[in-house]
Amino acid sequence: xxxxxxxxxxxxxxxxxxxxxxxxxxxxxxxxxxxxxxxxxxxxxxxxxxxxxxxxxxxxxxxxxxxxxxxxxxxxxxxxxxxxxxxxxxxxxxxxxxxxxxxxxxxxxxxxxxxxxxxxxxxxxxxxxxxxxxxxxxxxxxxxxxxxxxxxxxxxxxxxxxxxxxxxxxxxxxxxxxxxxxxxxxxxxxxxxxxxxxxxxxxxxxxxxxxxxxxxxxxxxxxxxxxxxxxxxxxxxxxxxxxxxxxxxxxxxxxxxxxxxxxxxxxxxxxxxxxxxxxxxxxxxxxxxxxxxxxxxxxxxxxxxxxxxxxxxxxxxxxxxxxxxxxxxxxxxxxxxxxxxxxxxxxxxxxxxxxxxxxxxxxxxxxxxxxxxxxxxxxxxxxxxxxxxxxxxxxxxxxxxxxxxxxxxxxxxxxxxxxxxxxxxxxxxxxxxxxxxxxxxxxxxxxxxxxxxxxxxxxxxxxxxxxxxxxxxxxxxxxxxxxxxxxxxxxxxxxxxxxxxxxxxxxxxxxxxxxxxxxxxxxxxxxxxxxxxxxxxxxxxxxxxxxxxxxxxxxxxxxxxxxxxxxxxxxxxxxxxxxxxxxxxxxxxxxxxxxxxxxxxxxxxxxxxxxxxxxxxxxxxxxxxxxxxxxx
Amino acid sequence: xxxxxxxxxxxxxxxxxxxxxxxxxxxxxxxxxxxxxxxxxxxxxxxxxxxxxxxxxxxxxxxxxxxxxxxxxxxxxxxxxxxxxxxxxxxxxxxxxxxxxxxxxxxxxxxxxxxxxxxxxxxxxxxxxxxxxxxxxxxxxxxxxxxxxxxxxxxxxxxxxxxxxxxxxxxxxxxxxxxx
Numbered sequence: 001x002x003x004x005x006x007x008x009x010x011x012x013x014x015x016x017x018x019x020x021x022x023x024x025x026x027x028x029x030x031x032x033x034x035x036x037x038x039x040x041x042x043x044x045x046x047x048x049x050x051x052x053x054x055x056x057x058x059x060x061x062x063x064x065x066x067x068x069x070x071x072x073x074x075x076x077x078x079x080x081x082x083x084x085x086x087x088x089x090x091x092x093x094x095x096x097x098x099x100x101x102x103x104x105x106x107x108x109x110x111x112x113x114x115x116x117x118x119x120x121x122x123x124x125x126x127x128x129x130x131x132x133x134x135x136x137x138x139x140x141x142x143x144x145x146x147x148x149x150x151x152x153x154x155x156x157x158x159x160x161x162x163x164x165x166x167x168x169x170x171x172x173x174x175x176x177x178x179x180x181x182x183x184x185x186x187x188x189x190x191x192x193x194x195x196x197x198x199x200x201x202x203x204x205x206x207x208x209x210x211x212x213x214x215x216x217x218x219x220x221x222x223x224x225x226x227x228x229x230x231x232x233x234x235x236x237x238x239x240x241x242x243x244x245x246x247x248x249x250x251x252x253x254x255x256x257x258x259x260x261x262x263x264x265x266x267x268x269x270x271x272x273x274x275x276x277x278x279x280x281x282x283x284x285x286x287x288x289x290x291x292x293x294x295x296x297x298x299x300x301x302x303x304x305x306x307x308x309x310x311x312x313x314x315x316x317x318x319x320x321x322x323x324x325x326x327x328x329x330x331x332x333x334x335x336x337x338x339x340x341x342x343x344x345x346x347x348x349x350x351x352x353x354x355x356x357x358x359x360x361x362x363x364x365x366x367x368x369x370x371x372x373x374x375x376x377x378x379x380x381x382x383x384x385x386x387x388x389x390x391x392x393x394x395x396x397x398x399x400x401x402x403x404x405x406x407x408x409x410x411x412x413x414x415x416x417x418x419x420x421x422x423x424x425x426x427x428x429x430x431x432x433x434x435x436x437x438x439x440x441x442x443x444x445x446x447x448x449x450x451x452x453x454x455x456x457x458x459x460x461x462x463x464x465x466x467x468x469x470x471x472x473x474x475x476x477x478x479x480x481x482x483x484x485x486x487x488x489x490x491x492x493x494x495x496x497x498x499x500x501x502x503x504x505x506x507x508x509x510x511x512x513x514x515x516x517x518x519x520x521x522x523x524x525x526x527x528x529x530x531x532x533x534x535x536x537x538x539x540x541x542x543x544x545x546x547x548x549x550x551x552x553x554x555x556x557x558x559x560x561x562x563x564x565x566x567x568x569x570x571x572x573x574x575x576x577x578x579x580x581x582x583x584x585x586x587x588x589x590x591x592x593x594x595x596x597x598x599x600x601x602x603x604x605x606x607x608x609x610x611x612x613x614x615x616x617x618x619x620x621x622x623x624x625x626x627x628x629x630x631x632x
Numbered sequence: 633x634x635x636x637x638x639x640x641x642x643x644x645x646x647x648x649x650x651x652x653x654x655x656x657x658x659x660x661x662x663x664x665x666x667x668x669x670x671x672x673x674x675x676x677x678x679x680x681x682x683x684x685x686x687x688x689x690x691x692x693x694x695x696x697x698x699x700x701x702x703x704x705x706x707x708x709x710x711x712x713x714x715x716x717x718x719x720x721x722x723x724x725x726x727x728x729x730x731x732x733x734x735x736x737x738x739x740x741x742x743x744x745x746x747x748x749x750x751x752x753x754x755x756x757x758x759x760x761x762x763x764x765x766x767x768x769x770x771x772x773x774x775x776x777x778x779x780x781x782x783x784x785x786x787x788x789x790x791x792x793x794x795x796x797x798x799x800x801x802x803x804x805x806x807x808x809x810x811x812x
Contacts, residue, residue: 057797059797060668060672060795060797060798060800060801061800061801063668063671063801064665064668064780064798064801065661065777065778066801069800069801135671136671136708136709136710
């Protein structure tokens, strides 16, 4: 097993023991060397001292040639057990006296010994020390002594043995200490490892490791815990986001189901009654009812499509307001007027209580009317027969407050926060009692907030009715009672309008049904109508018949409405180059409108078009032409 | 010692059969001993300080005088040069530090002893009887080697101190208390 793969506690143990061992080894080696050196010094010191004494004491014996006395003096070396032998040489290098232990010859005189006053040499486990013998400053001989250093080797063995014992003992002590000490480091790490394994294996991010120290390991564990907390939080957020996304997706699916259902529902009476009408066996009263039913259902469908378009505008941020100072009371009255027929049909009582002198608000009358119409229509829809819907207007603290209260089925408290959310309906199941897309209230809230206002809902609970309050900021100035600006857009329904008799209208559309329907409407209103199924056909008509007003579709195969109007605008005035043109198209977005007007159309009408509106527009365009051309 | 080897060499080569060392070698040895004695004798301080040299005097032994002249010329003891004199009579001994008296003058010893005791002279002679006459150191030959005996009392009577180193190598040391 490689060192790097060893467990941390083993590594720590090895580190400690290796460090201790290295230090101890050095200390032991130093100890042995020091002791050896000390011993050598001691022996040298001893022999040198003895040689000094002998060299001093032996002077007279040498001077007076007294070998007996010299032997006695030299004999002092015998007392030292390490001395193997000694000799005295005279100044000519001749031996004077000598002695040695058995088996050893007395030390010899090396020539260099005669040149130096003192010296020593270690070799072969022996120490040779020599001293010059002097009298009156003159060398008269040399004393040489040789000591035995074999004891040194024995001491060396002894020292090594001691060092080895100390070394072993110290290593054992280091092992014991580091065995205890490594736990302080390895235990928290092992704990962290176990925790990490649990987290990894069980994917349980709520587990935490214990941090018991303030050192790096404690910091590591705390950081690990922080990371776990972040992962856990992110996990929760992901789960929440996933739930939300799934919820939104579900809501959209439900909404799509509702849309297709709601769009299909009005088709059933329309198709059924138009089929009955085609059979021609209905009496006049039945015919009138059939027409009313078809008309009402077509309008319901148109309203659905308008709501969808509004939502599309809201989502894309394209909703624009045409702000003016308007009288909210008048707008409410217009909304009430348009809702009254359905309230009457359902025997729901409408109560209107408007403060007479409310100050104006800055608003788009058409959009505000849409807000109130939506609220009223909802109220009537959810109020059972015999119930009542009341609408009130009051000015409170510089704000205009409009409350729409019904005695209807109320709202579950749990659903209250979601009332204004798009695609949300309290009951989105296919067995629900009420139709609708669930867009009305989201449009209400959006438009209200676009006006700088707010809308709130309150309900005592199911079966106890509900109240919607719209609050709008007032602008300074006197109370006004202006005519609602939206009135001209929402022309009275079914009002038969006529055009100047014989007004020439050219109708261009690739759809034969549209051609026939619209053509019939205009013809019924008194116009002379010609139709063309394509742009080129329309151009041909212009060759010999210049109309007073052009009503053209935009999306057509081959050449579209844009191309047609550009070509016509290039014609001279007497050939119809300036004929007023209305675009009648399903392209109902505002950018489509801008593009149309830039291409040369004077007006834009979105399909499906209200008959009265179409007639009014045609009339207006014809009139403006007439007015502008009259002086000319 | 310088002359020991010579002595051994000579003794081995020529005069080995004789009971005494050859004359020339013996005189030289004695000369060396006289010189060495001067190293181990302590005179009263003024005796050394007032005089320019350490004087070795010989009475009645011209051979020894010659040997001294030959072997000790230019030598120094206690930072003073060695002076060598031959005395015609004991009267000249007053200025000597060491006086060798040959056996022929043993009869004059009482006068000499009285003189040298006053003038702190180390009295060296030959034979055991020389000490009996009042000398301090007497040469003697033993086992073919030159040795010497010391009368410590005679030396101290002359106001001289003999080094223990000297006494250690003497063959016999006599004292008044009878110790040796």
